[in-house]
């Protein structure tokens with residue numbers, strides 16, 4: 001089985017601060033981490049490899065620093081890693097990102113492609129399904145359990161609002177995973193050694209045959225017009241007194257808001 | 261203008277056949293052949309690895325993507341088990357406002373469900389319904405859903421297309437946007453028309469609500485967005501409203517993925533967090549899985565849903581589907597009651613845009629109080645039973 005896991009390096013949100021004057025994110029000094037759900041995607045890839053045999057390739061599109069995320073993935077047990085990096089990719093939205101990832105995936109060749117459900121910086125959850133459409137292959141979102149996998153089909157559970165669906169697909173297929181699927185393993189000592197030595201392949205736009213009309217700002221249909229900080233809550237009330245008084249005060253407030 | 265195949269270059273790889281939303285390409289004698297169903301969407305041109313498909317123009321050159329050709333506001337009326345979801349009525353509400361601002365029509369796409377449900381959409385504000393009546397849409401499956409929608413959009417060219425940011429919308433709408441080569445903005449909480457340019461201003465939280473961003477899609481149409489449920493007001497219901505229902509045929513909707521089974525899972529109470537008006541959430545402060553009995557009792561009393569922090573899920577006290585936060589669900593109810601939850605950023609990003617937040621915590625310094633509208637410093641095992649008792653009195657139960 002040829003398995004590709006797409007991972008994104010994101011700023012650790014716990015560390016993100018907002019510049020109060022400009023309303024923009026202060027990214028300096030914020031550590032880059034593997035998008036949390038992508039750790040579950042890597043774990044899923046390693047699990048499938050253990051079941052069916054094959055190779056796990058992790059890919060990431062991003063600036064040169066994203067190499068460290070790829071090394072972390074190798075430490076977990078991925079076999080190889082490709083960094084897709086080029087100034088021309090700067091400013092890509094989900095459409096242009098999915099296009100670039102699909103071109104790289106075509107070049108590598110894959111039976112299964114695994115993404116996280118969403119990245120914590122943009123929260124869009126769009127890159128996975130868009131990449132599948134560019135590849136002309138089916139996708140399954142929100143995978144929470146792999147029920148069965150053999151060389152011809154995969155059967156999984158997809159989490160929905162009020163339950164789950166059991167879905168079967170032939171290969172190639174792309175799926176996006178949620179946290180419930182598994183518990184990502186920690187890097188082993190052997191993995192860490194491998195990560196140090198690993199040669200990360202680096203591909204630019206030309207290497208993956210990406211047309212310049214489809215990447216970066218030029219290839220992105222959407223633009224960020226502006227960013228601003230949401231209004232902070234100024235309405236906080238602490239309810240004081242004995243538990244009875246606190247509850248009474250809360251009931252009063254809720255009544256006032258016509259919530260009861 | 262027509263689409264042609266250069267037979268010398270075509271190697272019969274079938275990529276174009278797989279990509280064609282209209283099933284207008286067949287393999288004849290090992291070569292691609294374009295039949296009369298072709299709508300000249302040009303999708304195949306970009307997917308052909310050999311560059312064997314081209315556009316033949318006779319006489320005047322027509323530009324493919326002219327934004328002014330695109331007219332009307334469309335919404336996707338999601339249905340589950342044949343019943344239109346609440347979010348569709350909310351989309352008709354915001355859709356009506358946008359359509360009025362642009363002086364244009366409001367249409368809804370309904371896949372599956374009955375004629376009656378289509379009529380209801382008109383009463384909620386739609387001028388036109390594109391209704392595709394077929395049992396294949398009863399269960400949600402990405403491929404048939406996206407194929408039919410791609411066809412409809414390419415044929416009728418709406419300028420704005422909105423869908424709910426539900427598990428269904430967020431799964432298949434990206435495929436549609438990718439194929440049509442247009443922008444898609446996820447999980448919008450506010451939509452407006454820019455008076456100067458006529459563009460749709462799509463406002464959404466990013467970084468878990470720490471910042472808001474206004475996104476535009478200036479050169480491509482339709483401008484597509486998924487809209488967070490429960491944020492927009494439903495349209496005005498008028499039982500005398502008249503509109504048009506257009507029955508759309510659907511043949512040739514193949515799918516590679518198969519939905520084998522649909523399982524409803526309920527843990528005794530309403531869990532659809534993203535549709536709930538009220539959410540009562542419990543965290544590690546409950547100290548014990550039994551604490552969720554109290555949480556559930558309060559939730560049921562208020563007609564709300566049960567949420568939780570990750571710590572409570574990790575302890576195994578409650579299933580993952582209840583988890584709110586960065587790696588769980590993002591919710592925006594009218595009232596969010598956090599009990600025994602400290603308010604770690606990863607939790608806050610999933611709930612801080614709720615209208616009213618009530619926090620109950622022993623520790624006066626817990627960060628949850630920073631986002632609370634009402635804070636109660638106290639033991640939840642004292643507060644909750646009292647609160648439940650009071651509300652019962654209030655409701656006369």
Ligand SMILES: Cc1cc2nc3c(=O)[nH]c(=O)nc-3n(C[C@H](O)[C@H](O)[C@H](O)COP(=O)(O)OP(=O)(O)OC[C@H]3O[C@@H](n4cnc5c(N)ncnc54)[C@H](O)[C@@H]3O)c2cc1C
Pocket residue numbers: 036542543544545546547568569570571572583584585586587588589599600601602603604605606607610620621622623626638639640641
């Ligand atoms: C990558 C990543 C992703 C994460 N994603 C999520 C996510 O999606 N959602 C999420 O929730 N967390 C998430 N977390 C975890 C998050 O950082 C916190 O660990 C978690 O939210 C803490 O849950 P808690 O508030 O229930 O527990 P604690 O932090 O242990 O807080 C318990 C609180 O209960 C109070 N308390 C105790 N007893 C009582 C009592 N009797 N009455 C009243 N109050 C009491 C305490 O004062 C304390 O404030 C994530 C973490 C990481 C690293």
Ligand SMILES: Nc1ncnc2c1ncn2[C@@H]1O[C@H](COP(=O)(O)O)[C@@H](O)[C@H]1O
Pocket residue numbers: 006007008035037038041059060061062094097101114115116117118119120122123124125126127128
């Ligand atoms: N630049 C990128 N490089 C590799 N994978 C990505 C990239 N952006 C997004 N992904 C994948 O797509 C998923 C969803 O991301 P998003 O649509 O941005 O929320 C992530 O969890 C990753 O698996």
